[in-house]
Amino acid sequence: MAPTATMEIHQDGVAVITVSHPPMNSLHPMVLSALLDSLKTAQADSRVKAIVVTGHKNFSAGFDIPTFVRIQSGAETLDDVNPHLNALLESGPKPTVAAIEGAALGGGCELAMGCNARICTPNAQMGLPELTLGLIPGMGGTQRLPRLVGLQKAMQMILTSKPIKAQEAKKFGLVSQIVPPSDLLATAKAWALDVAAGRRPRVIALEKADWFVPWVMGSPNEVLPMLEMAKKQAQKSGMEHPLLCIDAITEGVVNGPVAGLAKEQEVFKYCMQQEVAKSLVHVFLARGGTSKVRGITDQGLKPTKLNTVAVLGGGLMGSGICTALALSGSNVLLKEINQKFLDGGLERIKANLMSSVKKRKMSEKQAMAVFGRVKGTLEYADFKDCDMVIEAVIEDVNLKQQIFKDLEDSCPPHCVLSTNTSTIDINVCAAKMKNPKRIVGAHFFSPAHIMPLLEIVKTPDTPAQVVYDVVSLAKQIKKTPVVVGNCTGFAVNRVFFPYTMSAMMLLDMGQDPYHVDKVISKGFGMPMGPYRLSDLVGGDIGMHVGKNFVEAFPDRVYGGTLLPKLNELKRLGEKTGRGFYLYDARRKAQPDPELLPVLEASRKDAKLPPMKLSDEEIIEMTFFPVVNEGCRVCAEGIVDKPGDLDIATVMSMGFPAYRGGLIHWADYKGAQYIVKRLNDFAKMVPGHAGFFAPCEYLQQCANQGVPLGVGPTSSRL
Numbered sequence: 001m002a003p004t005a006t007m008e009i010h011q012d013g014v015a016v017i018t019v020s021h022p023p024m025n026s027l028h029p030m031v032l033s034a035l036l037d038s039l040k041t042a043q044a045d046s047r048v049k050a051i052v053v054t055g056h057k058n059f060s061a062g063f064d065i066p067t068f069v070r071i072q073s074g075a076e077t078l079d080d081v082n083p084h085l086n087a088l089l090e091s092g093p094k095p096t097v098a099a100i101e102g103a104a105l106g107g108g109c110e111l112a113m114g115c116n117a118r119i120c121t122p123n124a125q126m127g128l129p130e131l132t133l134g135l136i137p138g139m140g141g142t143q144r145l146p147r148l149v150g151l152q153k154a155m156q157m158i159l160t161s162k163p164i165k166a167q168e169a170k171k172f173g174l175v176s177q178i179v180p181p182s183d184l185l186a187t188a189k190a191w192a193l194d195v196a197a198g199r200r201p202r203v204i205a206l207e208k209a210d211w212f213v214p215w216v217m218g219s220p221n222e223v224l225p226m227l228e229m230a231k232k233q234a235q236k237s238g239m240e241h242p243l244l245c246i247d248a249i250t251e252g253v254v255n256g257p258v259a260g261l262a263k264e265q266e267v268f269k270y271c272m273q274q275e276v277a278k279s280l281v282h283v284f285l286a287r288g289g290t291s292k293v294r295g296i297t298d299q300g301l302k303p304t305k306l307n308t309v310a311v312l313g314g315g316l317m318g319s320g321i322c323t324a325l326a327l328s329g330s331n332v333l334l335k336e337i338n339q340k341f342l343d344g345g346l347e348r349i350k351a352n353l354m355s356s357v358k359k360r361k362m363s364e365k366q367a368m369a370v371f372g373r374v375k376g377t378l379e380y381a382d383f384k385d386c387d388m389v390i391e392a393v394i395e396d397v398n399l400k401q402q403i404f405k406d407l408e409d410s411c412p413p414h415c416v417l418s419t420n421t422s423t424i425d426i427n428v429c430a431a432k433m434k435n436p437k438r439i440v441g442a443h444f445f446s447p448a449h450i451m452p453l454l455e456i457v458k459t460p461d462t463p464a465q466v467v468y469d470v471v472s473l474a475k476q477i478k479k480t481p482v483v484v485g486n487c488t489g490f491a492v493n494r495v496f497f498p499y500t501m502s503a504m505m506l507l508d509m510g511q512d513p514y515h516v517d518k519v520i521s522k523g524f525g526m527p528m529g530p531y532r533l534s535d536l537v538g539g540d541i542g543m544h545v546g547k548n549f550v551e552a553f554p555d556r557v558y559g560g561t562l563l564p565k566l567n568e569l570k571r572l573g574e575k576t577g578r579g580f581y582l583y584d585a586r587r588k589a590q591p592d593p594e595l596l597p598v599l600e601a602s603r604k605d606a607k608l609p610p611m612k613l614s615d616e617e618i619i620e621m622t623f624f625p626v627v628n629e630g631c632r633v634c635a636e637g638i639v640d641k642p643g644d645l646d647i648a649t650v651m652s653m654g655f656p657a658y659r660g661g662l663i664h665w666a667d668y669k670g671a672q673y674i675v676k677r678l679n680d681f682a683k684m685v686p687g688h689a690g691f692f693a694p695c696e697y698l699q700q701c702a703n704q705g706v707p708l709g710v711g712p713t714s715s716r717l
């Protein structure tokens with residue numbers, strides 16, 4: 001159904017305009033245009049006394065985000081329909097009331113604030129999350145929200161992008177009344193007629209003049225220091241758009257709402273064309289795209305009900321998985337090999353939940369109710385009613401093979417059998433099974449109850465239904481699923497290995513680890529640099545995982561002797577008190593002068609030409625080999641589409657979302673430039689050409705001048 005808005009004129013003289021663009025009623029230009037037409041008609045029709053604007057199930061989740069992409073690419077222009085629309089809603093001849101169910105976000109919330117009153121249902125959520133898209137509110141939100149809820153609350157809502165629920169919206173005057181869904185339309189209509197008849201005041205948000213009431217807006221002198229402080233705080237994000245957003249709010253405070261609206265429009269249009277907005281809009285859309293997998297989600301399958309899920313292994317990972325499952329309402333069975341380990345696992349789950357209590361995310365009573373869904377066992381006999389098993393034991397091939405053989409004998413035939421391995425080929429895990437096709441990978445990231453990604457690994461033989469069931473489980477436990485093919489490291493760890501290896505190479509070329517970490521974290525935006533991360537994970541684990549890649553991809557690895565030397569010295573990172581850094585009792589990291597002799601010994605072994613690299617070179621030498629591997633992952637069909645890899649890198653390794661994920665960022669740099677730089681690096685580091693050699697996909701995109709996110713003409717994508 002084409003996006004639109006429809007109007008019905010009721011007997012009582014109320015025109016009901018309904019936004020219609022399911023599921024979220026996003027404001028596509030066709031919706032806005034139909035809305036404006038209906039509004040003009042209603043305002044001009046002598047039968048109409050008042051107007052109600054509404055949307056079925058959701059009021060509106062804001063401006064249509066895919067339209068931004070067309071505007072950003074120049075295929076569409078940003079229409080000036082919005083200011084007319086809100087002016088006509090707010091101050092046209094007939095009063096307007098918004099009847100809100102579900103989401104009223106971004107432009108949806110702004111549309112509602114343009115109305116003279118708002119009535120909502122208890123499930124309504126209202127807010128201005130535009131900053132998460134690299135934008136600012138662009139339909140009057142920077143001016144109307146402060147005048148409706150007060151500057152302080154408005155700043156909080158806009159700068160955090162967090163929506164508020166109905167009760168809070170009522171408390172702050174954003175809505176007038178909360179009613180059950182069945183009464184929504186009738187109440188909104190009655191309210192609109194009351195305003196039309198002068199029985200209730202007609203509130204025009206932009207004209208609200210009670211500035212002297214401090215919690216509403218405050219006088220300019222009173223609030224300017226607060227705005228300055230907010231700006232200082234926002235500067236820490238390193239982003240421009242929150243600062244510009246505060247400027248638009250400030251303009252309205254100092255020079256009035258008309259000047260404020262003009263400034264808002266100017267800033268909104270500017271932000272729209274910045275790389276940050278392009279990247280964040282891409283991330284929003286690519287995230288939705290990960291749930292659409294060719295051959296899996298387009299087959300008309302129905303999810304199997306997974307009532308009871310068993311987890312094998314109660315270590316850090318297993319207990320995190322149990323926590324995530326129990327939080328989503330599943331019955332969980334945790335199996336361990338002895339009572340001591342089982343008690344330890346159950347304690348860890350309880351601790352995870354209590355940490356949420358501490359953070360006030362739930363009450364202790366709720367935490368205990370969640371914990372009550374987890375049962376411990378030492379016996380496979382208890383698996384007879386399981387719908388899914390997630391194996392989360394140590395990365396030991398023999399152990400995993402035995403486990404899957406046992407599981408096949410203990411679980412019902414419909415049970416989904418999955419492994420949480422992060423690197424081992426899932427076919428190898430299934431080697432002793434009678435029906436190895438049953439196995440599927442369910443790779444969580446630590447801490448599993450917090451990290452948002454679930455990498456789902458399939459082989460060409462994995463039944464679509466099995467993959468579909470794990471995709472459905474991911475959604476149930478509020479994780480973003482990325483379905484990937486089977487290979488060493490799958491998608492995430494596969495693109496990660498050149499990252500850690502580049503880091504070793506940079507040190508062997510004479511770079512200072514603490515400076516590199518700063519460039520990669522503060523400069524590029526990763527949560528931490530590669531050496532701090534290595535210390536967090538543990539140097540021993542890094543070496544163990546690295547070996548898999550050395551074996552699988554010997555033509556393009558860099559080893560060096562630094563990591564083995566650190567391992568020999570038991571400098572394994574945080575857990576031994578020193579690695580690349582020195583750690584105090586509270587695990588606070590500081591540079592360790594005693595690292596230098598180890599570095600020098602490694603450099604002597606490596607015999608690489610010492611070189612002073614610029615920060616830009618450090619970034620390129622770190623990430624271009626990662627892009628190169630990412631291109632191989634795309635070319636081999638390990639991911640369904642390049643956008644999936646963008647989401648996987650953002651949600652697992654912490655690749656900055658404002659750069660749009662690995663492949664999106666690479667396209668910003670340009671395939672031709674990346675190829676050129678990789679070839680430069682190959683010359684700069686003699687003897688390691690294989691590590692930098694551009695793969696065919698990258699080379700072809702560069703030759704054909706096509707984006708990596710599209711792929712060369714020969715590609716299967």
Ligand SMILES: C[C@H](O)CC(=O)SCCNC(=O)CCNC(=O)[C@H](O)C(C)(C)COP(=O)(O)OP(=O)(O)OC[C@H]1O[C@@H](n2cnc3c(N)ncnc32)[C@H](O)[C@@H]1OP(=O)(O)O
Nearest residue numbers: 024026061062063064065103105106107129137138139288
């Ligand atoms: C001028 C203005 O100031 C500018 C703006 O309005 S910018 C837009 C501001 N609005 C937003 O940022 C809200 C974006 N949406 C969301 O955060 C979430 O979708 C939500 C909280 C509303 C609902 O979340 P959830 O229930 O998990 O559903 P979710 O899967 O995200 O959305 C359902 C579908 O609606 C789509 N959708 C949601 N909001 C949309 C929007 N604003 N535009 C287009 N599509 C949207 C999603 O892409 C998804 O599509 P799919 O099924 O094809 O993948």
